[in-house]
Amino acid sequence: MSGILAFSLTAGLLFALGLYGMLTRTGLIHRLLGANIMAAAVFLFLVVLSTRATEAGADPVPEVMVLTGIVISISLTAFGLVLIRYLRAMTGQATLPRSGREGDGHSGDD
Numbered sequence: 001m002s003g004i005l006a007f008s009l010t011a012g013l014l015f016a017l018g019l020y021g022m023l024t025r026t027g028l029i030h031r032l033l034g035a036n037i038m039a040a041a042v043f044l045f046l047v048v049l050s051t052r053a054t055e056a057g058a059d060p061v062p063e064v065m066v067l068t069g070i071v072i073s074i075s076l077t078a079f080g081l082v083l084i085r086y087l088r089a090m091t092g093q094a095t096l097p098r099s100g101r102e103g104d105g106h107s108g109d110d
Contacts, residue, residue: 007048014041026095028084032077039073 014037021034043066050062088094 004048004051007044011041011045011048014038014044026097028087028094028096029081031096032080032084035080036073036077039069043069 018034018037018039018041021037022031025031025034046062046066046069050059084094
């Protein structure tokens with residue numbers, strides 16, 4: 001198995017793990033962690049795509065995109081944690097309500 005295939009499969013598995021965590025958990029911190037895992041998978045995949053088998057070396061554009069994405073991901077994680085903390089202070093819980101017809105405040109006649 002080549003290195004590119006191994007890293008691509010790892011990126012796919014990480015993305016699937018993060019998506020599973022976001023879809024199955026109601027806790028906002030768990031969902032934020034799932035989004036961070038998915039972002040790391042995208043960064044890994046972009047780095048894999050930047051490699052070339054030529055003597056010119058790696059393509060710098062995806063690497064710069066990864067560095068920019070890391071900065072944006074860190075800032076959005078910090079912002080998300082602040083929002084979760086504010087939500088917990090206001091409501092006393094840091095989870096989302098379960099989806100369903102009962103108790104969601106909508107009559108369904110809209």
